[in-house]
Amino acid sequence: MELNYKRMKTIAAATWKSPSNIAIIKYWGKKKNQIPENPSLSFTLSKCFTETSVSLVPKETKSDELQLQFYFDKKENIAFRLRLLNFFASIQKDFKFLNDYGLVIHSANSFPHSSGIASSASSYSALAAALCDIETQLSNKKASSEKQLLADAKWIKRTSYFSRIGSGSACRSLFPYASVWGETDAVKNSSDEYGIGAENLLHKDFKTLCDSILIASSREKVVSSRVGHSLMKGHPFAKTRYKQAESNLENLLPALKAGDWETFGNIAENEAMTLHALMMCSNPSFILMNAHTLSMIESIRSFRNSSKIPVYFTLDAGPNVHLLYPKSYAKKVLEFADYELSGLCEDGKMIHDFTGNGIEKVK
Ligand code: DP6
Numbered sequence: 001m002e003l004n005y006k007r008m009k010t011i012a013a014a015t016w017k018s019p020s021n022i023a024i025i026k027y028w029g030k031k032k033n034q035i036p037e038n039p040s041l042s043f044t045l046s047k048c049f050t051e052t053s054v055s056l057v058p059k060e061t062k063s064d065e066l067q068l069q070f071y072f073d074k075k076e077n078i079a080f081r082l083r084l085l086n087f088f089a090s091i092q093k094d095f096k097f098l099n100d101y102g103l104v105i106h107s108a109n110s111f112p113h114s115s116g117i118a119s120s121a122s123s124y125s126a127l128a129a130a131l132c133d134i135e136t137q138l139s140n141k142k143a144s145s146e147k148q149l150l151a152d153a154k155w156i157k158r159t160s161y162f163s164r165i166g167s168g169s170a171c172r173s174l175f176p177y178a179s180v181w182g183e184t185d186a187v188k189n190s191s192d193e194y195g196i197g198a199e200n201l202l203h204k205d206f207k208t209l210c211d212s213i214l215i216a217s218s219r220e221k222v223v224s225s226r227v228g229h230s231l232m233k234g235h236p237f238a239k240t241r242y243k244q245a246e247s248n249l250e251n252l253l254p255a256l257k258a259g260d261w262e263t264f265g266n267i268a269e270n271e272a273m274t275l276h277a278l279m280m281c282s283n284p285s286f287i288l289m290n291a292h293t294l295s296m297i298e299s300i301r302s303f304r305n306s307s308k309i310p311v312y313f314t315l316d317a318g319p320n321v322h323l324l325y326p327k328s329y330a331k332k333v334l335e336f337a338d339y340e341l342s343g344l345c346e347d348g349k350m351i352h353d354f355t356g357n358g359i360e361k362v363k
Contacts, residue, residue: 009057009058010055010056010057011055011056011057011058011101012055012056012097012134012137012138013053013054013055013056013134014053014054014129014130014131014133014134014137014143014361015051015052015053015054015130015361015362015363016051016052016053016126016127016129016130016133016359016360016361016362017049017050017051017052017126017359017360017361017362018049018050018052018121018122018123018125018126018129018170018173018174018358018359018360019044019045019046019047019048019049019122019173019356019358019359020045020048020049020111020117020118020119020121020122020173021042021043021044021045021121021169021172021173021179022042022043022045022211022314022316022322022324023040023041023042023169023172023271023314023316024041024042024043024252024264024267024268024271024314025038025039025040025041025042025245025248025249025252025267025271026040026245026271026272026274026275027040027168027169027181027182028228028229028232028241028275028278028317029229029232029233029235029238029241029242030168030229030232033090033164033165034164034165034167034168034171035192035193036168036181036182036192037232037238037242038182038241038242038245038246039180039181039182039183039184039186039187039190039245039246039249040169040172040180040181040182040245040249041178041179041180041198041249041252042169042172042178042179042181043177043178043209043211043355044172044173044175044176044177044178044179044355044356044357044358045211045353045354045355045356046353046354046355046356046357047110047111047351047352047353047354047356048109048110048111048117048122048213048351048353049109049110049122049126050107050108050109050110050119050122050123050125050126051107051108051110051126051362052105052106052107052123052126052127052130053105053106053107053130053362054103054104054105054127054130054131054134055103055104055105056097056101056102056103056134057101057102057103057104058101058102059100059101059102060102064092064099066085066088066089066092066098066103067101067102067103068081068084068085068088068102068103068104068105069081069102069103069104069105070084070105070107071104071105071106071107072107072108073108073113074106074108080107084105084127087124087127087165087166090165091131091162091165094162095131095135097134097135097138105127107123107126107127109122109123111351112218117213117320117351118169118221118225118316118317118318120166120167120169120170120225121167121169121170121172121173122170122173123166123167123170124163124166124167124170125159125160125163125166125170125171125173125174125359126359127163127166128159128160128162128163128165128166128170129159129163129174129359129361131162132149132155132158132159132162133149133361136149136155145361146360146361149361150359156174157194159174159359160172160174160181160194160195160196161193161194163194163195164181164193164194164195167225168181168225168229169225171194171195172195173195173358173359174195174197174358174359175195175196175197175198175199175358176197176199176356176357176358177197177198177199177202177206177207177355177356177357178197178198178199178201178202178206178256178355179195179196179197179198180195180196180198180201180249181194181195181196184246184249186246186249186250186253187201187249187253197358201253201256201257202256202257203256203257203258203259204259205259205261205326205328206256206259206264206326207355208326208327208328208354208355209324209325209326209327209354209355210323210324210325210326210327210330210333210352210353210354211322211323211324211353211354211355212322212323212325212333212334212337212350212351212352212353213320213321213322213323213350213351213352213353214296214320214321214322214323214337214341214344214345214350215320215345215346215347215349215350215351216289216290216292216293216296216319216320216321216344216345216346217290217292217318217319217320217346218346218349221288221317221318222286222288222318223279223286223288223317225317228279228286228317231278231279231282231283231284231286232278232282235278235282236281237278237281241274241278244274245271248267248270248271251263251267252264252267255267261310261312261326262310264312265310265311265312265324266312268312268313268314268324269312269313269314271314272313272314272315273315275315275316275317276288276289276315279317288315288317288318288319289315289319290319292319292344292345293315293319293320293321295344296313296321296341296344297313297321299340299341299344300312300313300321300323300341303336303340307332307336309325309329309332309333310325310326310329311323311324311325311329311333311336312324312325321341323337323341327354334352337350
């Protein structure tokens with residue numbers, strides 16, 4: 001049924017902006033509902049974000065069925081709406097207002113949809129923040145400010161929890177600078193259910209981390225995260241991998257505190273290569289890099305060896321390379337990237353991102 005939302009009164013509304021994040025210790029392998037097999041640690045980005053507004057409108061019919069209109073880049077998007085229906089089906093019992101009202105959602109990304117950058121982390125965290133904001137508005141009978149919500153530890157936990165239900169990595173996008181997700185003795189208050197802020201674990205130099213995303217290909221990923229995670233079930237190296245993630249995290253933490261870029265970089269590269277190696281030897285097997293990814297990696301390593309500049313890389317489950325370095329070396333690294341790496345990027349595309357503050361309420 002086509003609903004005429006334009007003429008409807010808005011009961012409550014909220015708009016939130018949430019960034020993407022880049023994992024140094026990777027989440028790869030999960031149990032039901034995105035309960036991770038190992039703890040992960042990520043840095044929060046700035047320039048790559050999603051902005052999502054959610055409006056509650058009166059329901060056309062009395063049924064409990066969810067009424068949802070979804071617009072992406074101002075155009076109604078049926079494919080995204082269908083994906084979201086699964087998410088809403090799993091959270092409908094937790095947000096009573098979803099039974100009582102219809103929803104109109106508008107969402108847009110700061111980065112092009114076809115840039116090969118995964119948007120699930122930024123989009124589900126922005127959506128979860130808007131839903132939790134509306135829930136608070138309805139129960140308090142008035143809107144809360146961004147400051148009030150971000151200072152409320154329970155609200156943050158709940159928002160991170162529902163971000164995770166949408167996409168595991170999304171639960172780490174809320175926090176300034178960095179986040180840890182997944183229960184581990186190495187990090188106090190860590191949980192499998194939600195991410196926690198990790199700013200307090202960082203030396204000040206790591207707060208200046210830059211991440212230049214080198215677009216080796218803007219095509220859709222060959223393997224969705226869902227399929228990738230499921231290939232870890234019964235993988236011959238699964239147990240060893242989960243132990244390795246724990247020990248990489250244990251070794252990373254003192255390096256983050258001390259401002260030790262070399263240890264940080266070696267662990268970041270080891271995690272990225274492990275993720276790709278796991279996919280290469282899974283059944284079926286997948287190669288997620290392309291020839292340009294490999295050339296970039298070689299070029300980065302040789303530039304690092306000759307210049308002694310602390311520049312390292314990580315990869316997500318795709319061919320794009322994330323170049324990691326401290327801001328104090330940005331000028332030299334960007335010269336190197338322009339000169340040696342841009343030719344390996346699709347149409348020369350690079351996105352120069354850096355650490356940011358996490359979710360923001362948009363007025
Ligand atoms: C390689 O969070 O996209 O980026 O929980 O199935 O939505 P789902 O997976 P997702 O997996 C991200 C995997 C990764 C590593 C990471 O971000 O930790």
